[in-house]
Structure formats: structure tokens, C-alpha cells
Amino acid sequence: MDYEITLLTGMAIAVMFALSLNLITGFCGQISLGHAAFQGVGAYAAAMLGKAGWPFLATLPAAMLLAGVLGVIVGLASLRVRDDFLAITTMGVVFLFVGVVRQQDVLGGELGISGIPDHGFGKLGFMLVAMLACVLVVLLSVHIRRAWMGRVFNGIAEDEDTMRVLGIDVPRYKLAAFAIGTALAGLSGAFLAYHLQFIGADNFGFIESITVLSMVVVGGIGSVPGVLVAAALLSALPAWFQFIGDYKLLVYGGLLFLMMRFSPEGMAGLVRRLRGAGAAREGAR
């Protein structure tokens, strides 16, 4: 049972993290190759505060606030550069994060932070709390998608300049996307810190940023159910692939490539296409 609980907790955290990026990249069309940095900020904030004696639940808002504030600062960059330039800038952010954390003894330096205190919920309780938070993030995503804000995000993703012409305050909405998305990444980071009980800069590097982006893209960029399923599956993949052991990353990289090559709209697109084909067949009958 222990193994399943750990796995499910990990999945819930991954889903939160992927949905937080989906808000920025999926909904609002602002690509980020450095999202793990914000999860890292949340994780380090929660770990430091937890070690200073704060209870787990109290560290959550602090982690979200800090990650969100830094997210807005990085979001300012998205007002200055677009597309590929933004991709590279955000990639720079994650290298900067790792580089800074590694050199600071206060943050544990190369060794990372260990001995993060217990959350006090027990393993099962923690899983339930993580799942609850995950459900809240899902609901928030669905809500934003349907609300006015989500439509504006969509408009910005489709055609930023037209939105400007329509009199929409594009910078404000972009910053809002970054603020919410990075704050949620911080939330997932706080959970991750308490889940692992040990964190280091390498938990939040470029590879992790790419991994979460691949969850969003494989799920179907912008699709909440797609990203949810993809994040849950991909986060568990390494554990399920134990039997292929050495070939794990080979298969992972290969899958990523094949998915993009043959179904760039991700799983959501695949489902839509299959449904479309089914409906067409129904119609023919």
C-alpha cells in the first residue's frame, strides 16, 4: 500500500505542476522552458520555513506568494520578448535559479536541504491533502478557462496584436497568467518538498522544466483533461518502466518525439480525432 500511496502523491503533485504551466503556456500561449524554477522557489520557501518551525499548511501560502512574485517579474520579460526569444529567456531563468541556489550556503548549496520536518498528516493523510489541493487546481483551471479571463488568454494565445486592437490590456492579462501559474507551481513545490523530505537544486533544473512542458504538450496544450491524464501517466512512467531499467530515458525521449511527430495536438487531439472518425462512421451508417 505504501508504494501506491507514494505513487499517487507524486501523481497529484505532478498534475498540479503541469496544470500550473498549462495556465501560462496552454491558456495564454506564453511558452516557458523554465517552469521548474518556480516549483523550486516554492519548495525551498516551504522547506526553509518548515525548518524554522512553521506548520506545513502555513508554508503553502508563503510558497505561493514568493513563487508568484518572482513569476510576475519573469512575466515582465514576456512583455518585452515573444515566442522563441521568450523560450530562451525562460530557459535562462531556470539555469539562473539552479546556479544561484547551488552557490548559496544558506540554501544548502550543492548539498540541498535535508531533514525537512514531517507534515504531521501521516502518509495517507498527506496523499489526501495533496489530492485535495490537486482537485482545487483542476477546478480553478476549468473555471478560468470558462471565465472572461480564460477567453482573453485564449485570444492572446491566438493573436496578441488583435487583442490589443480590441482594447484589451494585454500586459495585465499576461502578468496575471504568470502570477497564477507560477504561484500554483510554488504550491506544487511546497508539496514536493514535504513529499521528498529532501530537495536539491537539481530537482528543479532544465530537464524538469522540459519534463513538465512535455506533460502539457503530450496531454494537448490547453486541454485540462488532457494535461491531467498526461501528467499522471508520465509522472508514473519511470516507476512503471522499472522493468526496462536502463532504457527508461530512451523510451521516454522516443515517446516524446513520436507523439510530436504523429500527433502534435497531443492526447487530447488524438481523442478528438478518434471521436471524429467514430462520429463520421456513425454518420455514414
Add this chain to the structure above:
Amino acid sequence: MLIVELVAQGLVQGSIYALIALGLTLVYGLLRILHVAHASLFTLGAYVGVLLANAGAGLVPAFVGAMVVAGIAGVLMYRLAYQPLLDKPPFVALIASIGLYIASEEAFRIAFGAQGLSFADPRLQGQVALGGLHFKQAELMVMAGTVVIIGILAWLQSRTRIGVACQATVTDPQMAESFGISLRQVRDINFFVGSALAGFAGVWVALLNNLVEPTMGSVPSYKALAIIVLGGLGSVPGTLAASLVLGVIEAFGTIYLGKLLDRNAIAFAFLILVLMLRPQGLFARR
């Protein structure tokens, strides 16, 4: 004296960056793809070079072999992976490229082992004194090699039909096509040349460190992406200048800012700073 030494170190590193980034910038200029898997070709070149050298081939055949194999692999990569994705949103090709890179890194590890390979008989390791500075032979050679290669490339670009066709295609693909330029051919050639340059750089790095590892491509590949952005995406002279500048900045940064940031963070802090001040890159004419 320290300053001169740091500049020299920076230029050696910058030459390597230039060789990797030039291929990347050729691809970007033509297809607007952030080609992360370029680093796979760099690593592939290094492996081919070491394997050939250890099989008894001279250094020159090792270089030629590495460039040809990397070049062909690059063309195959374009044909099989990128060509079908050209009309998709750019992040699709980016993720596909990252997937390819991860898979290839693992393939190298499985095929040749995680410890990496070394030259059985390391060459160009001798020290040379030059104006009070000490260089490895390989360090001087890589700088010279970069200058020669870039010279040849510049000549090809401006003086041959193929080169002019490439330039025309970058500027306006449709117009170039209606003037009878085969886009397919231009893209193949571009991938071949760019990938061969990556293979060339791979052998140099293998010589400099006397080590070829599966992961040797990761950091240079991310840095090369930063460099082509600094150089103003798709501009060859800009990329060259940005490579050298970044090499020198890193050399100074690790001495003076080493307590605060590591080498990669210095490079990317510089990148972010530049992009915020000049969003079009350091050397773009716009």
C-alpha cells in the same frame, strides 16, 4: 596579465561555442526551429572521431569521418523528424527535438557506456608558450580551425551559387522558390553543413578534454541556443561575435562572480540582461 589570460581562455571556449552555434543558426535562419538535437550530432561527431582515431586512423581522417557522419545524420534528422513538422506551431518541433536529444543521449550511453571514451593515444596535448601565455596545442588549433572554417563558410555563402541560394531562401523562401531554387536541396545542404560543423566541434572538445561522454552535448547545446539569441537569431556574424563575447564573459565571470553564480548561471544572467535591454539580440540589425 590575468586579464590577458582570461581573454585568451574565453576566446578558446568561445571558438568552440561558435562552431556549435553556427550550425544551429544556419538551421534557425532557414526553418525557425530551435534545434536542440543539434547537440546529439556534436556528441555523435565526437564519438566517431575517437573511434576512428583509436582504430588507427590519423587525426585528419578522424575529423573528416566525424564531419561526414554527423552531416549525414543531420540530413536524416531533418528529413525524418523536422520536415513533416514545418507547418506545425514552433513548440512542436522544439519538443520533438528535445525528445530526440534525450533518446540519443541514452542511446550513446547504452552503446558506449556511461564512463565515456578517451583517445588511446592523446594528440595535440603539448604546451606552447605564446607571448608569455601557455596554451595546449589543441587550444591553439581549435582557434585556428574555427577561423579557417568560418572563412570557408563566408566564402561559400557569398561567392558560390549554392551559398547565394541559401541566403535567398533565408530572406524570402517563396520568392527564392519561384526563381527556381530547390528549397529541399538548400535545406539538405544547410543541415549537412551545420551538422558537419557540430561534428567538427565535437572532435575538438574530445581532443581538449581527452574524453567523450554521452552527456557532453547538454550544456553546450543550451548555451548555443542562448548564443544564437544573443547574436540576433539567424545572423551568422552576430552568432560568431556572441560566441566569443560569451566565452570571455564566462571566463571573467567565473573568476569575479564565482562565489555568487556558477558558470552556466553567469552565461544566462548575461543573456537575460541583454534581452531585456535589447530584445532583438546584441547584434541584430533591426
